[in-house]
Amino acid sequence: MTWLNEKERRIAGFAAIAFGVVALLPLVDQGYYLSISVNIVMYVVLCTAWTLFSGPTHYISLATAAFFGIGTYTVALGIDTVPFPLLLVIAALASGLLACVVGIATLRLSGIYFVIFTLGLAELVRQVVTWLQTNFSSSLGLYVFTDFGEQHIYWMLLGLAAIVYITGWLINRSRLGFAMQIIGNDETVAKHVGIDTARAKVILFIISGAFIGIVGAILAPRFSYVQPPSAFNPMISFQVVIMALLGGTKRIWGPLLGVIPFTILFDQVTAYFPNHTSFVIGIAFMAIVYLLPQGVLGRLEDLVRLRKRFRMVSAEEGNNP
Amino acid sequence: MKRRTMIKTVAAATLAGVLMAGGAYAQEVIKLGASAPKSGPLAGGAEVSHWPAIKLWLHDVNARGGIDVGGKKMPVEVIEYDDRTSGEEAIKNIQRLATVDKVDFLVAPYATGLNLATAPLIAKYGYPQLAATAVTDGVDEFAKRWPNSFWLLGTSASFAESVADVLVKLRDKGAIGDKVAVVNVADAFGIELMNAGKPAMEAAGFEIVYETSYPLGQQDFAPIISAAQAAEPDAFVAFSYPGDTFGLSAQAKIANLDVGAFYVGVATAFPAYLGANGAAAEGVLGAGAVNPDAPGMAEWRARHKDVTGVDADYWASAMTYSSLQILEQAINKVGSLDKAAVTEAIKGGTFDTVLGEMTLDGNVNRKFWTVGQWQGGKFYGVASTGIGGEAEPVAKNGWE
Numbered sequence: 001m002t003w004l005n006e007k008e009r010r011i012a013g014f015a016a017i018a019f020g021v022v023a024l025l026p027l028v029d030q031g032y033y034l035s036i037s038v039n040i041v042m043y044v045v046l047c048t049a050w051t052l053f054s055g056p057t058h059y060i061s062l063a064t065a066a067f068f069g070i071g072t073y074t075v076a077l078g079i080d081t082v083p084f085p086l087l088l089v090i091a092a093l094a095s096g097l098l099a100c101v102v103g104i105a106t107l108r109l110s111g112i113y114f115v116i117f118t119l120g121l122a123e124l125v126r127q128v129v130t131w132l133q134t135n136f137s138s139s140l141g142l143y144v145f146t147d148f149g150e151q152h153i154y155w156m157l158l159g160l161a162a163i164v165y166i167t168g169w170l171i172n173r174s175r176l177g178f179a180m181q182i183i184g185n186d187e188t189v190a191k192h193v194g195i196d197t198a199r200a201k202v203i204l205f206i207i208s209g210a211f212i213g214i215v216g217a218i219l220a221p222r223f224s225y226v227q228p229p230s231a232f233n234p235m236i237s238f239q240v241v242i243m244a245l246l247g248g249t250k251r252i253w254g255p256l257l258g259v260i261p262f263t264i265l266f267d268q269v270t271a272y273f274p275n276h277t278s279f280v281i282g283i284a285f286m287a288i289v290y291l292l293p294q295g296v297l298g299r300l301e302d303l304v305r306l307r308k309r310f311r312m313v314s315a316e317e318g319n320n321p
Numbered sequence: 322m323k324r325r326t327m328i329k330t331v332a333a334a335t336l337a338g339v340l341m342a343g344g345a346y347a348q349e350v351i352k353l354g355a356s357a358p359k360s361g362p363l364a365g366g367a368e369v370s371h372w373p374a375i376k377l378w379l380h381d382v383n384a385r386g387g388i389d390v391g392g393k394k395m396p397v398e399v400i401e402y403d404d405r406t407s408g409e410e411a412i413k414n415i416q417r418l419a420t421v422d423k424v425d426f427l428v429a430p431y432a433t434g435l436n437l438a439t440a441p442l443i444a445k446y447g448y449p450q451l452a453a454t455a456v457t458d459g460v461d462e463f464a465k466r467w468p469n470s471f472w473l474l475g476t477s478a479s480f481a482e483s484v485a486d487v488l489v490k491l492r493d494k495g496a497i498g499d500k501v502a503v504v505n506v507a508d509a510f511g512i513e514l515m516n517a518g519k520p521a522m523e524a525a526g527f528e529i530v531y532e533t534s535y536p537l538g539q540q541d542f543a544p545i546i547s548a549a550q551a552a553e554p555d556a557f558v559a560f561s562y563p564g565d566t567f568g569l570s571a572q573a574k575i576a577n578l579d580v581g582a583f584y585v586g587v588a589t590a591f592p593a594y595l596g597a598n599g600a601a602a603e604g605v606l607g608a609g610a611v612n613p614d615a616p617g618m619a620e621w622r623a624r625h626k627d628v629t630g631v632d633a634d635y636w637a638s639a640m641t642y643s644s645l646q647i648l649e650q651a652i653n654k655v656g657s658l659d660k661a662a663v664t665e666a667i668k669g670g671t672f673d674t675v676l677g678e679m680t681l682d683g684n685v686n687r688k689f690w691t692v693g694q695w696q697g698g699k700f701y702g703v704a705s706t707g708i709g710g711e712a713e714p715v716a717k718n719g720w721e
Contacts, residue, residue: 031420035413042409127536134507134534143437143459145466149445150416223408225437227509229362229537230408270410271417274403278360 015165023158026151034150038222040263041157042215046236047244047255048164049211052171053204055249056180062237063102063118066125067095067209069232071216073129076142076226084146088217095213096206098125103202119237126232146221156218164211168252171207176200246288248297257296351388351397351658354418357431361406366563367431369591370454373629374641375399375428380628388649391656400424408438415439419446425658426648433457433509440467449651449664451644454637456480458513464684469664471681473640475689475706477510480608481518481560483691483704484584485525487606487714488556496716497581502531502554504545506562510587514560530554539565542572549578556582563588566607567597574601574720581716582606590693590700592632602695604717609636610693610702611676612710621675635693635700643674677708
């Protein structure tokens with residue numbers, strides 16, 4: 001690995017400043033804007049972690065809720081006995097392990113089979129947890145009482161976001177990232193040039209799942225009361241896919257462009273149309289699919305290309321008076 | 322271009338209207354914030370027990386000219402948000418209500434999970450939280466942890482133990498023998514009730530001849546009912562949630578389950594239960610209740626139907642309404658909108674509600690209905706923790 005070049009150093013500096021500014025938010029507002037920011041950062045991390053795997057491979061994973069729930073349950077079960085930072089590590093290991101097992105079993109499948117399996121996975125894990133609790137404990141609900149306020153959860157998520165971005169960037173630079181690009185373009189070709197495609201996919205699935213598990217763990221204190229339907233809520237899986245696709249999955253910062261407008265839009269809809277949320281959201285979905293089939297990122301790239309072409313055209317015209 | 326100008330004008334006018342509406346009434350109106358499910362898994366229940374009760378109370382209080390605050394009548398306006406049955410949305414809504422809308426008071430969220438998820442925040446802002454739709458055994462712990470929180474609907478243990486008491490009464494009357502089939506939904510409420518109810522029944526000398534649990538969201542109840550039927554029980558008890566309450570009842574009717582007592586859990590007290598089961602509902606026991614013949618209750622139910630267009634349920638609707646009556650009377654007593662003073666007034670006070678006189682001992686309502694029974698088209702409370710006026714439970718007599 002080489003040192004950063006001039007451009008990368010500039011981007012790194014800019015990103016560090018941006019993170020620093022965003023981290024100051026709790027000093028300005030402790031109320032509504034902090035809470036909506038927690039939701040935004042949460043989905044930024046989830047969508048970016050999701051994109052780490054699904055972006056290059058084009059495998060749509062609906063297993064987000066499974067990893068998220070495992071993280072939440074790790075904290076719920078251990079909060080009274082194990083220190084919180086250690087719980088985050090255990091959450092990462094547990095979700096990573098699940099991703100590993102699932103990955104080995106299913107990543108040889110492709111397309112729609114994988115989607116269906118991951119959708120079932122969250123439900124399966126939820127039923128297993130329910131069964132375990134029904135048979136081995138007295139109540140399904142678990143209480144997570146901590147002294148964390150919204151601002152602590154916000155800072156932890158922000159820190160995690162930074163780690164996810166750095167990890168994503170490192171992967172892109174590595175042999176693994178290169179292999180993923182080839183797999184994404186044509187898996188058969190990748191196999192023929194000697195890439196162990198199954199191994200590469202499993203590794204990436206583990207990394208992605210572990211990050212999602214940590215998000216679930218960080219969020220557990222926010223809910224106070226953890227039970228299977230809320231921890232393994234399938235809506236999380238769907239929202240992550242929708243937001244990530246809205247943003248665009250070709251680049252690691254693509255989901256960011258989807259999460260921020262989507263969360264704000266959703267929020268405005270609940271505020272101004274409390275009785276017609278589903279209806280208005282449905283219309284918004286259709287508008288998004290119709291107007292932004294390649295996501296916000298794709299639209300941006302179109303614009304950049306258009307501008308370049310425009311410049312070229314005007315330059316040519318300048319040469320031929 | 323023209324269209325764009327028009328959109329801009331409309332947007333500006335709307336914005337101005339919103340801003341002006343916010344400013345002009347700030348001094349005259351009491352703003353009440355409400356965040357609860359209007360979509361998601363719990364929306365069905367909230368649309369029966371939560372939202373209509375708020376609407377009715379708002380209608381009633383504003384018909385009186387508002388709440389009397391230190392001699393000045395202040396009308397009430399409600400700001401409603403949908404939490405989509407999600408904890409993170411509920412938290413955000415409470416933040417918005419507290420810091421952007423700056424409401425004077427809150428209606429507590431709907432159901433146990435959402436009340437707990439929002440409790441730390443509501444405590445931070447110092448609003449009294451009158452949880453009218455949460456049944457959990459943690460009430461004393463929560464009241465201690467969040468001294469501004471009040472728990473009105475009761476504990477799971479009492480609900481389950483009352484089932485055993487009612488069965489004993491029916492056995493004494495010769496309506497049933499000793500054999501009971503017990504099933505539960507594998508979810509919070511169902512498991513808590515099972516854990517308290519099974520030992521209580523065994524202690525009362527009942528023999529559990531069939532026992533199972535099923536996952537939340539199960540659709541097909543034929544195997545459960547036929548397995549129970551094969552065990553030949555005298556009573557069938559299901560600690561169930563709304564979907565399964567309806568499913569089990571329908572299946573029991575189809576199979577003509579021959580028992581002298583049939584108990585199903587949440588939603589038995591919904592008017593829709595009578596609607597779905599008709600004559601077969603007669604004699605069915607269920608979780609929660611009211612006394613429909615208590616003074617004022619029939620009139621209140623009629624007004625509920627009149628104002629909101631839907632029937633009140635026979636359980637939490639009246640409790641949600643009562644929680645708002647308590648809030649109103651506490652504000653009235655304090656004579657200001659000071660949240661801390663109102664919270665203190667709720668702690669010490671005795672309140673006159675649609676459910677009768679209510680006091681909150683250690684922030685918890687200790688007298689509540691636990692088991693009800695459909696008798697002649699109404700759902701009568703047959704067991705409570707000391708309210709009085711319980712109806713006598715009767716044997717379930719067939720499904721026709």
